[in-house]
Amino acid sequence: MLCARHLCLVFVRAMSERLVQANGATAPFAGRTSRSVVSRLRCAMAALVLAGACIADLQARPFVIGSIANAPSTETTLYYPLAAYLGRNLTEFGFSSGKVTVAQDIPGLINLFNAGLIDFYIDSPYALLAVSQASGTKVILRRWKNGRPDYCSIIVVRKESGITGLADLNGKLIAFENDFSTSGYLLPKLALQASGLSLSEYHDGSDHLGATSIGYIFSRDEENTLVWVLRGRVSAGAIGTHEYERFRPAERDQLHIIYQTAPIPRQLVSVKKDTSAPRTARIRSLLIELENAEAGRKLMANLEDTTRFDDIPADAEQSLAPIRAHLSRSVALTER
Incomplete structure (x- = not known):
């Protein structure tokens, strides 16, 4: 985005110098004419810079959280504050705001991920891992929903x-x-x-x-x-x-x-497959740090009494093995 503005400036300044040189060599009252040309070009340059800013704003997009529900409005109300928080704090990656997109079922959410329309997804292990297996999303954290890290x-x-x-x-x-x-x-x-x-x-x-x-x-x-x-x-x-x-x-x-x-993680967090390592690290940091500030704790409390986002312990990761195995068998049967 900044590169586009910089190129505009370079282009206008170059044109200014060429026109000034041309007027200085051929026109009477060259100084006055050059000043007039420079003045006009400065106005043009300002307009181009503003246009570049507008283009940059148009290029920024919302950070989209995906979910599965029969009531999209309820789900949107629930997840929008988190989407907005992440979008505001990921501006260096081209985001400016937040958005929630709700699918009616797992295949619907898989299609949205494969179309590149979803950035982030939180759910219980079965649904999230099913989406991950079909769309390549990456599991990055555990969510303590209702104050619980796991359940049976x-x-x-x-x-x-x-x-x-x-x-x-x-x-x-x-x-x-x-x-x-x-x-x-x-x-x-x-x-x-x-x-x-x-x-x-x-x-x-x-x-x-x-x-x-x-x-x-x-x-x-x-x-x-x-x-x-x-x-x-x-x-x-x-x-x-x-x-x-x-x-x-x-x-x-x-x-x-x-x-x-046996207990398994209460919920998991994932990002789309082409999320860069720096962006993934930033998302992880933003979520893990929520519990350290009053505003962050309030945001989590309004998200179904979430109390923490943390790394998935080794034993919790192992507890997911039966689900992963089941999903792999299902895919194998489908591909026969």
């Missing part, structure tokens, strides 16, 4: 159900949250499959539950999952410990946890 997935049943282990779920129905939830779908599904159990998606009223497999349906919300278990619509439900703990003790007292996974 659990499978719950009603206490009086007689279900005491995973094998007892054969011939029964389990509720998952949605097909891109880490704790409410992928981790419990992998655990059931690792135990030698088979699963098939169940559609109300149209499918028969076999005695040797587990049927599953999507509740679309973790609260729905527990309500369905409590009301007997399903025999079991998968949910994250962070969500389970938010329910009233009276409700939790009616439930029994029959399975719990």
Whole structure:
């Protein structure tokens, strides 16, 4: 941007010198004519400099945070302050402001990344790593959402159900949250499959539950999952410990946890694949330093009670291996 302005100045000054020399050699009253030409050229130079500034402003673009949600306006309100903060502090990389772009599903966000329309993405491990595998985004940090660095997935049943282990779920129905939830779908599904159990998606009223497999349906919300278990619509439900703990003790007292996974990072942070090393380092620094200032802590608090961004510990990185392996198998099957 500065280079364009500099070139304008060099060009105008060169033209000024040539015109002055020409007038000084041939025109009567050369001094007066030269001063007139110089004056006009200075005005032209000022206009060009202003034009260069305008062009530079037009070249600056917003720093875009991508997300997945069915309610774009809610997601935009949530992430815009962070996008604006990053955009304001990344001016040396051509950014000037912030923006949030919301996709309806994982494939939609992958397409946006591949089109170069997204710079940054925060989500739970399954969704974020799925996007990363398909678009090449780079995982750079962990996010402490709701003040938690990690969480587990659990499978719950009603206490009086007689279900005491995973094998007892054969011939029964389990509720998952949605097909891109880490704790409410992928981790419990992998655990059931690792135990030698088979699963098939169940559609109300149209499918028969076999005695040797587990049927599953999507509740679309973790609260729905527990309500369905409590009301007997399903025999079991998968949910994250962070969500389970938010329910009233009276409700939790009616439930029994029959399975719990190892902890995994609460959320991860990624940047698009062509983000330069200096820009990545700057983004990391801006996020890690948020907890050191009152304004930064306030910004994080308004972002779903985030308390910290930090490096991913080795044990946390290792906990992501089953998810990465699952995604690799899925890609291999797709490419057959």
